[in-house]
Amino acid sequence: MGENKGMDRRGFLKTAALSSLALGATAAMAGCAPTGNSEAGLPSTGSDVSWDKEVDVLVLGSGTGTFAALVAAEKGASVCVVEKGNMWGGTAATSGGGLAVPLSYAAEAAGVKDSKEEVVKYFTNASDHRVDQAVLSSYIDNGNDFLTWLSDEMGWTFNASPLFGDYYEPMEGWIPMGRGSLGAANAEGAMVASQMWEEMRAKLEELGAEILMDTEATQLITDETGAVLGAVCGGQNIKAAATIVATGGFDHNDEMRAKYLPYKLMATCVVPTNTGDGQRMGMDIGASVSFMDRWWGVPCVLTTGDEPQALIDEGRIAQEIAGCDWAMYRGLPGAVVVNKKGKRIGNEAGPYDLFNQSFAYYDTGEPGHVNIPSYLICDAACWATYSMPGHIVSAVGDGEGSFFDETYGGDASAADEVPAHFVKADTLEELAEKLGIDPAGLVAEIEAFNANAAEGNDPVFHRGEKHLDINTTGIMAGSRTDIPNPVLAPLATGPFYGTTYVPGSCSTAGGLTINENAQVVNTAGEPIPNLYAVGCASSGISGGTYVHGGISLGSGGVMSWVAVNHALSA
Incomplete structure (x- = not known):
């Protein structure tokens, strides 16, 4: 200790x-003056402090x-x-509970090969060379000592996982797992x-x-x-x-x-x-x-009833929980995120913080943040298969073969009532009109997307090509084996569903x-x-x-x- x-x-x-x-x-004991703020009720300059x-x-x-x-x-x-x-x-x-700690005993036990040099490369490159090298070095050098002490003190063990690993693939220094989101367990099992x-x-x-x-x-x-x-x-x-x-x-x-x-x-x-x-x-x-x-970005579905333009105009923020999209919605097979012009804004299966940065794009032709707000849309097959904020699908297969063998492509009419923050339409054009998206732009975008998705490809944003796409969003989507790419499927079956999608934070x-x-x-x-x-x-x-999952808790610890x-x- x-x-x-x-x-x-x-x-x-x-x-x-x-x-x-x-x-x-x-x-203070000698009578030196504290600096003070009279509003806080502190003594003014030249007075002693009365300690409680x-x-x-x-x-x-x-x-x-x-x-x-x-x-x-x-x-x-x-x-x-x-x-x-x-x-x-x-x-x-209220977080996921994972800790990001470099060069830990948990990573070593999982067979991860890593070094301080590689960690420094990754942090430096992912941050556009913004890191303070002395602070980063201190974090790396003390990480395993802290984690070992915490394990001994609390009787916990920590385990490495491929979920929510390094987010900036393929930056130099990137590795697929071992640094982020180390999960804690006590004698009873995994902990939240x-x-x-x-x-x-x-x-x-x-x-x-x-x-x-x-x-x-x-x-x-x-x-x-x-x-x-x-x-x-x-x-x-x-x-x-x-x-x-x-x-x-x-x-x-x-x-x-x-x-x-x-x-x-x-x-x-x-x-x-x-x-x-x-x-x-x-x-x-x-x-x-x-x-x-x-x-630390996490894109959100607005389930709160707030109007996006009102939040912008009034400078307010919505308190959101249910709509936070860690890797659960946008990257599902049969779902995409588009802006008001109907154009996709990024790799929907990528990390939440990285995808959140897609909102930052500023249109210099028509001045403004064209991606704020954006819209999450999906087809009937996706809606009948997967849960969305406020829409719960309870039956997800029989556990044999593909996880979603029995439910994928099911009848959306049998699903729960559409929540108020979603809209439903029989066609993409109708959905676009209801959401305020350019109809022609949306139809053209989805036609191009569908042709590639049917083959398991995304030549625009390379969805499904990265390790985290498959080992985080893909797992959330059920590790599908009945389609060429576990995070890609065409939006082919009406009715279609859509909702407002905005930049958020954790x-x-x-x-x-x-x-x-x-x-x-x-x-x-x-x-x-x-x-x-x-x-x-x-x-x-x-x-x-946000270099990988658990960076806030891990670095704070x-x-x-x-x-x-x-x-x-x-």
Whole structure:
């Protein structure tokens, strides 16, 4: 568990007193002035701070911040976790639960051949050379130590899978599996994220960590040197030798989305409490921010009843869960995504984040984002075979031979009632009229698509040619063997079904700029004493690029490990 295991609070504070961690605390006790915001109820310059609580490590956010809290508590530090909402774990607890950790014991056990050099190549190329090489190196070097520690501490094992592997194929450094989406299992079997977070909460409580729910962090408290002394949380001034910001993204902050994102983000599955609090608090004290123009993309069907144009005009975002398309809808045989001109916008069987980037295209001939919104359409055979948002198909074959032998091409009239967010039409022309798509453009596009799909080919976007197409979307579609390509089939049978399809997120990706120790740095690139950031509140480790499944949880966990170990040993 490491040489710091069992360090008591007195020992930690004694160590901190010899380091920069003590700068803020010593200054405050001597009467130095904190910088403050009068709206937050803090003393003005020249006044002392009245502290309501004191801990060794203060963690703001219970998503990936839970890893930081667990590391600190297990090492004997006093810990307080502050969660803004009433849902423990936030967005992390609703995720797929997979962790992206490079060069792990799980990958080695699965026979994956990999190296640090290849990981660096892949991250560098996939991110268009945006990654901070020092931060990336820290993530790679500490990944397996973190995963091994977590496995030992929680009694979990992690396993590699070909699902949701490296997304940027065939970038140099790409491998088919082993880095992304390592799945956790306990003694009872595979775990979902909510189980993981509940077990970690129980462990934190067992170790004596304090958890404050429904408590919003509103301001970082600093001394006259700029060192962070703690934070204002729920009206309390909490003093800490180390403060770790893990408050997530800014998906639900209309002003920040408009200011930082390059085009409209219209739907999100993140918890409503993700409003950029950590980024704002850090910027208030001079922290640098990076990659605020990026998000973890997941295209969405709008099941909420929101009108796309109203979301655009009013600068709002829809809270979406059911319609989030991880790999379940757009790449199904007999389905495509088209824009208002009837043209397909990308490889529908590709990774969710990569496909989401198709919305960014700006038409310079008719100025505007021609792909926002787009439309998911399918034929009767697809509709009768597969579930769609709000439309559940329960019978999917008898388990012998092809997974969908008995149901593919079934009678759509026997399916459930069409949900309100879908439209139904007997012909493609009628469907186009109902959705606002150019009819002639749609008919021409589908005719060309069908001729190739019948042969299992997609010469335009190469759907079904990549490893992830087959081993993620193809698996979601039932690993079909009765058609030439498991993710391709013509849209040949009416009636046809369609729905609005928009850019969405499972979190914004940018935040407080961190160094290789997960320390937040100021605009001069210098570490702000006692302040760390992890997860989607930080600049992360991948240059704002969703390189493979589980990158948010995995990088948040590894950098939490890095942050706490640095704080405890500084």
